[in-house]
Amino acid sequence: xxxxxxxxxxxxxxxxxxxxxxxxxxxxxxxxxxxxxxxxxxxxxxxxxxxxxxxxxxxxxxxxxxxxxxxxxxxxxxxxxxxxxxxxxxxxxxxxxxxxxxxxxxxxxxxxxxxxxxxxxxxxxxxxxxxxxxxxxxxxxxxxxxxxxxxxxxxxxxxxxxx
Amino acid sequence: xxxxxxxxxxxxxxxxxxxxxxxxxxxxxxxxxxxxxxxxxxxxxxxxxxxxxxxxxxxxxxxxxxxxxxxxxxxxxxxxxxxxxxxxxxxxxxxxxxxxxxxxxxxxxxxxxxxxxxxxxxxxxxxxxxxxxxxxxxxxxxxxxxxxxxxxxxxxxxxxxxxxxxxxxxxxxxxxxxxxxxxxxxxxxxxxxxxxxxxxxxxxxxxxxxxxxxxxxxxxxxxxxxxxxxxxxxxxxxxxxxxxxxxxxxxxxxxxxxxxxxxxxxxxxxxxxxxxxxxx
Numbered sequence: 102x103x104x105x106x107x108x109x110x111x112x113x114x115x116x117x118x119x120x121x122x123x124x125x126x127x128x129x130x131x132x133x134x135x136x137x138x139x140x141x142x143x144x145x146x147x148x149x150x151x152x153x154x155x156x157x158x159x160x161x162x163x164x165x166x167x168x169x170x171x172x173x174x175x176x177x178x179x180x181x182x183x184x185x186x187x188x189x190x191x192x193x194x195x196x197x198x199x200x201x202x203x204x205x206x207x208x209x210x211x212x213x214x215x216x217x218x219x220x221x222x223x224x225x226x227x228x229x230x231x232x233x234x235x236x237x238x239x240x241x242x243x244x245x246x247x248x249x250x251x252x253x254x255x256x257x258x259x260x261x262x263x264x
Numbered sequence: 265x266x267x268x269x270x271x272x273x274x275x276x277x278x279x280x281x282x283x284x285x286x287x288x289x290x291x292x293x294x295x296x297x298x299x300x301x302x303x304x305x306x307x308x309x310x311x312x313x314x315x316x317x318x319x320x321x322x323x324x325x326x327x328x329x330x331x332x333x334x335x336x337x338x339x340x341x342x343x344x345x346x347x348x349x350x351x352x353x354x355x356x357x358x359x360x361x362x363x364x365x366x367x368x369x370x371x372x373x374x375x376x377x378x379x380x381x382x383x384x385x386x387x388x389x390x391x392x393x394x395x396x397x398x399x400x401x402x403x404x405x406x407x408x409x410x411x412x413x414x415x416x417x418x419x420x421x422x423x424x425x426x427x428x429x430x431x432x433x434x435x436x437x438x439x440x441x442x443x444x445x446x447x448x449x450x451x452x453x454x455x456x457x458x459x460x461x462x463x464x465x466x467x468x469x470x471x472x473x474x475x476x477x478x479x480x481x482x483x484x485x486x487x488x489x490x491x492x493x494x495x496x497x498x499x500x501x502x503x504x505x506x507x508x509x510x511x512x513x514x515x516x517x518x519x520x521x522x523x524x525x526x527x528x529x530x531x532x533x534x535x536x537x538x539x540x541x542x543x544x
Contacts, residue, residue, distance in 0.1 A: 209355045209381040210388060215346040230381035250350055254336050257352045 107181035107192045107200070114222040115180075115240040119173050121218050127166035134158050182238055184252060189229060191236050205256045207231045213246055229253065268331045268340065272372050275393035278364075279321035287313055330391055332401060337377065339389050349389060353406045355379045357543050361399060361536035371396045380543075403538070407522065437516040445513075446506030456501055 138155045141147050175195040183190040189208070192200045214226045224240035227249065241249060294309065329340040339349040360376040367373060373396055377389040391398070464472065483490060514531035525544070527537040 209379040210349065210351040212350065213348045214342075217344050220346070230379070232380040235381075254350055254352050258335050258354060 104198060105200075106179075107183040107190050109182050109184075111177070111180060111238070111240050112224065112242050112245075113177070114242075115224060116173050116177050118218050118222045118224055118240055119176070120170060121221070123166060123169045123173075125218070127162055130162045131159065134162065180239060184249065184256075186256060189236075189253065191238065201236060203229060203231060203236055205253070208253060208257050211250050211253055213250060215243075268329045270325065270329055271391060272370065272393040272395065273325070274367065274370060274372055276321045276325045278374070278392050279324050280317060283317040283320060287317070328392075330394070332398070332405070334405070337389065337402065339391070351377060351379060351388060353402070353408075356406060357539070359399070359402065359406075359538045361534075361538075363534040363536070365532045365534075367393070373399055375399060375402075377402075403524075406540070407524070434520060435518040437513060439510075439514075442509050442513050442516075443506060446509040447502055449505040449509060452501050452505040452508065456504075 134155060138147075141151055141155075172195065176193075179193060179195050179198060181192040186205070188205055189203045190200060191203070192198070209230045209232060212228045212230065214228065215224070219226060219240055222240070223243050225243050225246040226240055227238040227246055229236045229238075291310065291313065294306065323343060324341075327341060327343050331338045331340070336350050336352045338351075341347050341349075357378045357380050360378070362374040362376065363372075364374075372393050374393060375389075375391040375398070377391070379388050381388065482493070511531045511533075513529050516529040517527070519526050519528075520541075523541050525539045525541060527535075527539075529535050
């Protein structure tokens with residue numbers, strides 16, 4: 102059976118944001134590696150073992166970067182959400198797919214977050230807090246995020262809470 | 265509906281005080297272990313701490329806003345990582361009001377708003393300094409949103425039979441009771457013990473040796489004198505306990521106002537906590 106996908110997707114710009122984040126993160130890790138290597142070489146502590154260690158570190162960082170860049174389209178395809186009058190559904194994961202349904206009347210409050218990378222793409226992350234867990238939507242258009250937030254708040258207002 | 269607003273500027277002072285409170289033990293320890301000398305590095309360190317704390321306080325003040333809507337409160341914060349927190353009035357679990365004595369003349373309070381969500385240690389929202397009218401505004405919005413049927417159900421049920429006077433005080437603690445509780449409160453002993461241990465760890469050795477010498481001479485003077493000192497210490501700790509509890513529980517009141525339970529206490533820092541009955 103085909104895996105049931107939820108109706109709504111993030112805007113495609115989220116892929117750009119993910120790519121930037123992955124590149125930036127890898128760059129920082131490469132810099133850390135380069136600085137450590139440089140310092141060790143400067144103090145003449147670069148034994149063969151250390152050199153190998155640093156080489157493996159660089160390889161690992163590059164490999165992780167390539168992998169995370171490669172899976173972005175899949176990640177995008179399976180990162181979905183849906184809102185009905187009774188619940189809010191979140192879907193994520195390509196290899197291990199999960200769909201989480203959060204009943205509206207269990208939602209406590211909603212937060213939105215926006216870092217520099219998401220701001221560059223005019224996206225916002227939405228986090229929905231229940232009494233036990235926090236569910237996140239990686240990035241929505243600022244306009245859409247505001248609307249969704251308002252929609253959730255309105256539904257919460259109507260739904261009777263029993264926690 | 266209100267526009268997007270900052271907190272009252274007095275919030276900067278609160279942030280500063282909170283920052284210093286965190287740093288105080290370290291400052292004291294570093295000051296003592298340096299042997300109370302004026303040294304250049306110590307001053308630089310102190311200056312650095314003050315500067316970074318003030319900067320932090322100012323940044324926090326200038327980048328935090330709040331806004332009230334018909335159905336929710338929104339808090340905006342963050343410099344690079346922008347964060348907005350939406351709390352619908354129904355989902356507010358408790359509102360805690362903390363009012364320092366120096367807030368009173370300005371009619372300012374601090375509001376801590378909590379929902380049932382995770383991370384119960386910290387309040388979801390800490391409105392550090394807002395006008396008292398904001399509190400009343402929130403309360404009135406919240407009362408509008410209270411589920412009506414809870415009121416009906418409980419009106420006929422057991423709750424109504426309890427001796428709650430509506431809109432009136434129903435329980436207060438008298439000063440005598442606080443006094444008695446203070447006398448019998450032994451938690452202070454633990455605090456004093458910890459303090460002594462701390463002294464032993466961090467004070468310069470010479471001081472302790474001097475104290476030891478003094479003690480020896482005292483013991484030679486006679487056991488009655490030592491006993492006297494012991495009794496004095498006990499009385500002192502009791503006094504500390506009484507004073508502490510007066511600060512904490514002065515004018516303690518529990519009252520019910522419609523569908524809200526209110527708990528008030530405190531002398532210098534007045535704590536007021538409001539809990540809707542339906543959330544208990």
